[in-house]
Structures are given as structure tokens and as C-alpha cells.
Amino acid sequence: MSTHTISLLVENHSGALSRIAGLFSSRGYNISSLTVAETDDATVSRMTIIVSGEEEILEQIVKQLNRLIDVIKVIDFANEEAIEREMLLVIVDTSKSNRHEIIELGTIFGARIAAVAPTSITIEIMGTRRHLDDFVAMIKPYGIKEIVRSGTIALAQSRK
Amino acid sequence: MRKTGAQILIDALIREKVKVLFGYPGGVVIPIFDVLYDTKELTFILTRHEQAAAHAADGYARATGEVGVCLATSGPGATNLVTGIATAFLDSIPMVAITGQVASPLLGTDAFQEADIVGISRPITKHNYLVKTIDELPLLLKQAFHIARTGRPGPVLVDIPIDVSRAVLDDYHYPESASIRSYRPNVVGHTRQIKRAAEAINTAKKPLIFAGGGIILSGAHGKLLELAEKTNIPVTTTLMGLGGFPGTHPLFIGMPGMHGSKTANFALQECDLLISVGARFDDRVTGYVAKFAPNALIIHLDIDPAAISKIIKVDIPVVGDAKNILTSLNPMVKPRAADAWNDQIKEWRGGQLFTFTDSTTEIKPQQVISTLYRITGGEAIIATEVGQHQMWTAQYYVFDKPRRLLTSGGLGTMGFGMPAAMGAAMSHPGIPVIDIAGDGSIQMNIQELATLSLNRIPVKIVILNNSYLGMVRQWQELFYHKRYSSTCLRGGSLCQECVGTGECKKPYIPDFIDLARSYGIAAFRVETPDQVEQTLRDGLAVDGPALMEFIVAREENVFPMVPAGRPIDEILEGS
Numbered sequence A: 001m002s003t004h005t006i007s008l009l010v011e012n013h014s015g016a017l018s019r020i021a022g023l024f025s026s027r028g029y030n031i032s033s034l035t036v037a038e039t040d041d042a043t044v045s046r047m048t049i050i051v052s053g054e055e056e057i058l059e060q061i062v063k064q065l066n067r068l069i070d071v072i073k074v075i076d077f078a079n080e081e082a083i084e085r086e087m088l089l090v091i092v093d094t095s096k097s098n099r100h101e102i103i104e105l106g107t108i109f110g111a112r113i114a115a116v117a118p119t120s121i122t123i124e125i126m127g128t129r130r131h132l133d134d135f136v137a138m139i140k141p142y143g144i145k146e147i148v149r150s151g152t153i154a155l156a157q158s159r160k
Numbered sequence B: 001m002r003k004t005g006a007q008i009l010i011d012a013l014i015r016e017k018v019k020v021l022f023g024y025p026g027g028v029v030i031p032i033f034d035v036l037y038d039t040k041e042l043t044f045i046l047t048r049h050e051q052a053a054a055h056a057a058d059g060y061a062r063a064t065g066e067v068g069v070c071l072a073t074s075g076p077g078a079t080n081l082v083t084g085i086a087t088a089f090l091d092s093i094p095m096v097a098i099t100g101q102v103a104s105p106l107l108g109t110d111a112f113q114e115a116d117i118v119g120i121s122r123p124i125t126k127h128n129y130l131v132k133t134i135d136e137l138p139l140l141l142k143q144a145f146h147i148a149r150t151g152r153p154g155p156v157l158v159d160i161p162i163d164v165s166r167a168v169l170d171d172y173h174y175p176e177s178a179s180i181r182s183y184r185p186n187v188v189g190h191t192r193q194i195k196r197a198a199e200a201i202n203t204a205k206k207p208l209i210f211a212g213g214g215i216i217l218s219g220a221h222g223k224l225l226e227l228a229e230k231t232n233i234p235v236t237t238t239l240m241g242l243g244g245f246p247g248t249h250p251l252f253i254g255m256p257g258m259h260g261s262k263t264a265n266f267a268l269q270e271c272d273l274l275i276s277v278g279a280r281f282d283d284r285v286t287g288y289v290a291k292f293a294p295n296a297l298i299i300h301l302d303i304d305p306a307a308i309s310k311i312i313k314v315d316i317p318v319v320g321d322a323k324n325i326l327t328s329l330n331p332m333v334k335p336r337a338a339d340a341w342n343d344q345i346k347e348w349r350g351g352q353l354f355t356f357t358d359s360t361t362e363i364k365p366q367q368v369i370s371t372l373y374r375i376t377g378g379e380a381i382i383a384t385e386v387g388q389h390q391m392w393t394a395q396y397y398v399f400d401k402p403r404r405l406l407t408s409g410g411l412g413t414m415g416f417g418m419p420a421a422m423g424a425a426m427s428h429p430g431i432p433v434i435d436i437a438g439d440g441s442i443q444m445n446i447q448e449l450a451t452l453s454l455n456r457i458p459v460k461i462v463i464l465n466n467s468y469l470g471m472v473r474q475w476q477e478l479f480y481h482k483r484y485s486s487t488c489l490r491g492g493s494l495c496q497e498c499v500g501t502g503e504c505k506k507p508y509i510p511d512f513i514d515l516a517r518s519y520g521i522a523a524f525r526v527e528t529p530d531q532v533e534q535t536l537r538d539g540l541a542v543d544g545p546a547l548m549e550f551i552v553a554r555e556e557n558v559f560p561m562v563p564a565g566r567p568i569d570e571i572l573e574g575s
């Protein structure tokens, strides 16, 4: 099993997402992370997909993505250095524990406090998937009330 | 020019040089049919089922190389097209399917006869469109035809809501070009790769050409012949490639794979260089993949980058159009004289590529096909259904020219042949168009006898009646202890009355002869071998459609056979 981060530039219209998702689902592959949004050109969206599977099959899927009419460009970061970022919002229970301890932990991870309430605080944090995973592991014992992750976005590292 | 959406559609079809349109009306396409009522530039054929309209468009495309077009209403009309679209998709056939859709404001509301056909057809089309406004209709139609016929061809569906068909566009122009930024199929092969391929060919000891449907789609048959004759390299073609290389040529060694020739399969396993041109290494061909062509360096010429190394690891990929690539490659290869490898192939081959034991008491299905080949001199377009008769056709009708065999290889769709033949006949090819059918398959689109009859479309139907779903029965005989569960078409469902007695006294239903006659179609039944040739001649001589039913040996099997998933040199041969 290997994990690929794949970045796609696609035509910004209905149906594109479904065709792309279909290439993964028809092989029984689950997309573990997916982000989509318009680029500076309103007719083009950028999609970032993270998926795990057999190496040869992922290579095959990348070729098939290239073949879709709605897909303008495919970059497989298996072969290129990328800068990857993800955002996370988490509401942590503060009823039983020390609010300051949690805030301190957040500071170490470079997080910010997005909101404070009598028995909870909402923390926002940005970083790599790995960084966010580590943070979640640390914060979990305090009691997570709700959590959301944005999914990873990625760009190839510029050398110029 | 001021035109309605429906008028724009028909105008676009005419500008795309569509000569026949196959379809079926319904509520949301009435505006389109209203325009057709006065259209003289193209012929409309009303089928009796939308599936047949799709297969007919497909058959027309296979026979002519042009884009086939079908038209259906929303909901059930559109879903009835699905099997036909999938059939075209798996064999890379250029086709445009037009469907009506409920009015745009009603989309997604479970409106009357609403089905999300764009969603349903997404995995079985090369591309599809829901037209949202009349402004985008001309460009989307242009793009649909462009996508269908270029690169690796395939079906494209265009779904047109009724309000778009009814709307008016004031300044209609049909676009000159489709210009799609994200779609630029690569047609010219990479020069360095072509050079590498030439070097490999020039140094190989036991080279073999393995050609597929891509030869026919590309029109590369002339270049393929040139390559083979210059180098004396033997040629095998897939089922889809039959006719892409002359079947009577001494270098031709038959189809490979599950029901291929022993020579082709041995050659694949022995060769040291496999030159694959427009073939996709289907599992019916490769058998157990890990043991396929174990000694060979593999060159793969294909227009679809996604076809390369999909199944088999390729050593020298060349992406591009087969005809283009061969045009560059042929001058780079050195002439090669026939040598020990050619002798080896000749020895494997012996006399005929395929043989069967004939009989004087019962009609052997292979005999009917051989006789048909002989009396047509190979000059016919042959459509098939799916099953044993399809394989016997591939084995015993010899195809010297491309676009003469119309068969559903990838999806294996029973019910394909008769409507496909109908589509082909509408191109007025000047040679007979014949559907070779099993008694099971023919019943899947039997309603099209009405279309043939009413339009006097001169399709000749040859039914090889073994009163079994023969291909499935063969698997049950060989791999399921002769438990013929639901494959006999004489008894009712799961009938087991013959078990122990070996005899079935039930009459066959339907009586194909009475049935054909009730449709106004000339019909002949033959039960003895001595009548086979004369009946074929009589049937072919009929002016208009005709049906010939041959009562054949019931439990004849297709051999050679490589059991599914086995290496292709593990061949079962008949007695």
C-alpha cells in the first residue's frame, strides 16, 4: 500500500467531481481526503486528493484521470516535492480540566484560539497532516467535543 | 440565423454529415421529432426498442467508421439506451446518443419520466453533457462529435431538456472547431520510442505481431500489411482486430486467446518480441496474465496512454495513432526473410487453423458458417450475437477486410447483432449484411423484425438453433458436471425432465418461421445437412430481409478452449 497526494486542475462545472470520484470508487478505493475550490481563473478548479492503494493501480488511476475530458492537468506528488497544508478546528471540553494547560499545548503546536465559552474552547490549527495528527493525539485525552479537518491542499514546491 | 434548440440539433447532425438517425419518440423529444418530420437531408429509422437504436447506431459506426447517432426520450427511453451505450464504450466505438430530458426547472424533482441519465451513463461514456441553456447547445454538439470520433473513440451522450429544445437562439452559427483545452489526444508517436521499437524488431529472433481493434479504428490495415510483408513476421489479431489483417494471408495465424488458434497461442508463449498494435490485452486473450508471453519483450502501440501497462508490463510503449506510428516505423525496419521461426509456426499450424468433425446426419454449426463463407466469397458484413455462434464465426468465417465483422467483444451483449446489422445495412454497403445468431440471443431484440420488415432493410438472419444458451451450457458441461441449470430453452425455468432420459420431446417456442412470417419476413428452416447450402443461397437471394433457421447439433462445443484464468497454452481440444 502506498499513499499519494494528487493535485488536479479541472473544468469548473457540474459532473467533473463525480467523474473523478468514479475512477476511485469503481476500484473500491476510498478517497481519504479531498478538497476542491475555484482558482484565480473562475473556469478552473483545483482539487487535491489523498488516496491509498496499490502502487500500480494508483499509477493507472493517474493515467485515467489524465484521460478525462474535464481534467486539464494532473500532478502526482509521488514524483514531486510539495508543500502540503491542512486546517483543523476542534472544540475541546474545559469543564473538567485546566483551560491553561490546553492553551499552552496549543501554543506549542502553533495553534490559535478561535473562540472561548464557559465549558469549552475552540482551537484552530494549520499544518501538515502529520502535524495535525500529532496535535489531535495530544488533545484527545482532554475530551474532544467536535472536530473538523479541511482536507489537505498542496502545491508543487517552486524552484524559481 | 434564428433557430429553436430542436432545429439546431438537427442542423448540427446534418453538418456533422450524419446520414441516418435511429431512435424512438416520447414526450420531451416531440419538438425534435417535429423538426424531423420535414427533414430530407437525413433518414430517420424508428426502431421498436431504444436499445436497438443504440446498437444500430453502433453497427453503422462499425461498418462505416463514421459516428453513429441515436435518439431517445427521457427516463425509460434513456435508460433503455444504457446497454447499447456500454456496448459501444467497451469496444471504443464512436457514437453520439441524444436524450431528451425534463424541463430544466424540474431537474432533480423526480418529475414525470425523469432519470439522471448523465449520472447513470457517466462510467460508460467517454464524456457526457447536460445542456443547460440554448446558448451552449451548438458548441456542446460540436464537442460531442469531436470527442466521439477522435483519439480513442467512444460514445458521448448529450442530454437536452425540453425547454432548451423549445427555446430560440437568435444568432445561431454552428462552430467551426470544438477547441477543448483539456483534450488533445496524442496522435504522433514519440520519435525516440519509434526508433527503439524498430531496433527491437530488427534484432528479434522470434517476433510476433499482435493486432487489435485499434488497427481498424485507425484505418491502419494497409500499413500493418506492409510491416508484416516486409519483415515476414507472423500476425495474430484479437476478435476485435479480425479483418485488420487479411485472414487468408499466409502470415496470419488466427485469433489468440480462450477460443483462439493453437498456433496463435503457442506463438504468443514462444515469441521473444511481441509487437502489440491497438490491442488491450483483454483477459479473454491473456489467460493467466503472469504466464502470458513469458519470454517476450513487449512493444505496445496504442493511442490511449491509460491502455499502456494496464494489464501487462510494457517495455517499449509508443503512444499515438497506429497508422501514424506504422507510417514512421515501417521505413526503419529491415526486411527479414522467413526463417526457422516461420518454419516453427508452419509446423504448429499444420493445415487449417480450425477444424471440426462434420456429420451427414446432423447439421454442424461450423458447417453452416463455413458454407456461408464459401458462397459469399467472404464478401459480406457479418454481425453476430454473443455465444458459441460468435466464436464459430470468428473461427470459420475468414475476414480479409476491416469493418466486416461487427461483434460485441468487450461487453459481450446478446441482442447486439440484429440491430447492429440493421445499422450497417443502412449504410448501403453493396454487399450482403448477415446476422449470425444463437436462438437465445436473437430473442433479446426480436422486436426489430418489425423495423427490418417495414423499412425493407435487407438484413439476412442466420439462426443456429441448438435450443440452448449454448456457451453457458458448454461451461456447465465442462466445469459444472453437466448440470444444465436454466440453459435449455425448450423447457420452462429450471426444467430437469430430460435428466436420465437424455431426450427432450418439447417443441421449441417460438416457432421462428411463423414468427418471421407474421412480421412479413421470408423465412426458411433447415434440419438436414444436405439442405444447408441451398437454403443459404435461397435466403441470400431474397430481396429484402430474410430469416434462416438451422437446427444444429445441440451439444456441439467450441474448441480449442483455454479454461478461464489458465495459461493460454493449456488448451482443451475437442474430440
Ligand SMILES: Cc1cc2nc3c(=O)[nH]c(=O)nc-3n(C[C@H](O)[C@H](O)[C@H](O)COP(=O)(O)OP(=O)(O)OC[C@H]3O[C@@H](n4cnc5c(N)ncnc54)[C@H](O)[C@@H]3O)c2cc1C
Residues within 6 Å of the ligand: B090, B091, B092, B151, B152, B153, B211, B212, B213, B214, B215, B217, B218, B237, B238, B239, B240, B241, B255, B256, B257, B258, B259, B260, B277, B278, B279, B280, B281, B282, B284, B285, B301, B302, B303, B304, B307, B320, B321, B322, B323, B386, B387, B390, B391, B408, B409, B410, B411, B412, B413, B471
Ligand atoms: C464469448 C466471448 C469470447 C471471447 N473470446 C475471445 C478470444 O478467444 N480471443 C479474443 O481475442 N477475444 C475474445 N473475445 C473478445 C474480448 O473480450 C475483447 O473484446 C477483445 O479481445 C479486445 O480486443 P482488442 O484488444 O483488440 O481491444 P479493443 O477493445 O478493440 O480496443 C482497441 C484498442 O486499440 C486502441 N486504439 C483505438 N484507436 C486507436 C488508434 N487510432 N491507434 C492506436 N490504437 C488505438 C484503444 O485504445 C484500445 O486499447 C471474446 C468475447 C466474447 C464475448
Ligand SMILES: Cc1ncc(C[n+]2csc(CCOP(=O)(O)OP(=O)(O)O)c2C)c(N)n1
Residues within 6 Å of the ligand: B385, B386, B387, B388, B389, B390, B412, B413, B414, B415, B437, B438, B439, B440, B441, B442, B464, B466, B468, B469, B470, B471, B472
Ligand atoms: C445480455 C446478456 N445476458 C447474458 C449473457 C451471458 N451469456 C453469454 S453467452 C450466452 C448464451 C448465448 O446463447 P445463444 O444466443 O443461444 O448462443 P449459443 O451460445 O447457443 O450459440 C449467455 C446467456 C450475455 N452475454 N449477454
